Amino acid sequence: xxxxxxxxxxxxxxxxxxxxxxxxxxxxxxxxxxxxxxxxxxxxxxxxxxxxxxxxxxxxxxxxxxxxxxxxxxxxxxxxxxxxxxxxxxxxxxxxxxxxxxxxxxxxxxxxxxxxxxxxxxxxxxxxxxxxxxxxxxxxxxxxxxxxxxxxxxxxxxxxxxxxxxxxxxxxxxxxxxxxxxxxxxxxxxxxxxxxxxxxxxxxxxxxxxxxxxxxxxxxxxxxxxxxxxxxxxxxxxxxxxxxxxxxxxxxxxxxxxxxxxxxxxxxxxxxxxxxxxxxxxxxx
Ligand code: ZN
Numbered sequence: 001x002x003x004x005x006x007x008x009x010x011x012x013x014x015x016x017x018x019x020x021x022x023x024x025x026x027x028x029x030x031x032x033x034x035x036x037x038x039x040x041x042x043x044x045x046x047x048x049x050x051x052x053x054x055x056x057x058x059x060x061x062x063x064x065x066x067x068x069x070x071x072x073x074x075x076x077x078x079x080x081x082x083x084x085x086x087x088x089x090x091x092x093x094x095x096x097x098x099x100x101x102x103x104x105x106x107x108x109x110x111x112x113x114x115x116x117x118x119x120x121x122x123x124x125x126x127x128x129x130x131x132x133x134x135x136x137x138x139x140x141x142x143x144x145x146x147x148x149x150x151x152x153x154x155x156x157x158x159x160x161x162x163x164x165x166x167x168x169x170x171x172x173x174x175x176x177x178x179x180x181x182x183x184x185x186x187x188x189x190x191x192x193x194x195x196x197x198x199x200x201x202x203x204x205x206x207x208x209x210x211x212x213x214x215x216x217x218x219x220x221x222x223x224x225x226x227x228x229x230x231x232x233x234x235x236x237x238x239x240x241x242x243x244x245x246x247x248x249x250x251x252x253x254x255x256x257x258x259x260x261x262x263x264x265x266x267x268x269x270x271x272x273x274x275x276x277x278x279x280x281x282x283x284x285x
Contacts, residue, residue, distance in 0.1 A: 018056025081243025110183030212245030
């Protein structure tokens with residue numbers, strides 16, 4: 001069992017309010033690369049136990065963790081994977097996982113601001129699976145074994161861009177810079193009492209908008225890993241956004257506005273807090 005966070009671009013184990021740099025813990029600085037450790041995630045279970053007797057490198061309360069997987073090679077996302085959400089969207093249930101990509105440049109940290117791109121930016125809280133090894137044609141029965149762990153994410157969506165035409169423009173509407181906050185931690189699959197039933201929820205300014213559980217997924221996580229890996233080779237650090245439940249803004253006629261605070265939560269993983277700001281700023285290059 002382990003809880004992995006990204007502190008200033010270095011992977012660390014979080015335990016008891018402190019964090020422990022993976023490079024220092026292992027004596028192998030390569031392990032501190034937040035894109036390298038996941039293919040050796042088996043080693044982390046024992047390391048977490050060893051932290052108990054060590055002095056932490058710092059307190060978690062005094063730092064702002066970055067995205068636990070900052071630069072995935074591939075980011076898959078699944079649409080219409082909860083029945084209630086498909087119903088609120090007025091769409092038929094897909095016969096196979098409806099898959100699109102969030103381009104990896106959209107990945108952001110668990111407390112990063114959301115730069116609004118229009119008045120039609122919407123929330124979608126989702127459980128996110130993180131692949132732990134290079135694999136292809138994974139059987140559903142083996143799917144949990146190829147994961148490095150689980151994190152939480154927001155599949156932020158500019159509905160204006162997404163529905164520019166027909167068919168919709170899923171990939172770009174969901175890939176603006178910062179539209180993929182993940183975190184606050186990546187936890188091992190064995191951290192959950194029931195890995196098939198993980199609660200996810202989100203709130204805007206403290207008002208709950210979405211609350212469901214992965215028990216209600218139409219295509220569950222093993223099915224998604226089996227399906228995607230039957231087509232694409234999967235790599236360590238690849239992300240799968242597993243789909244969002246009902247309660248999105250578009251079905252409420254409400255979208256994110258400047259100053260709004262979006263909080264997303266899952267037991268064990270923790271919560272993300274992302275504040276909405278004006279998106280007119282230019283990123284420094
Ligand atoms: Zn989504």
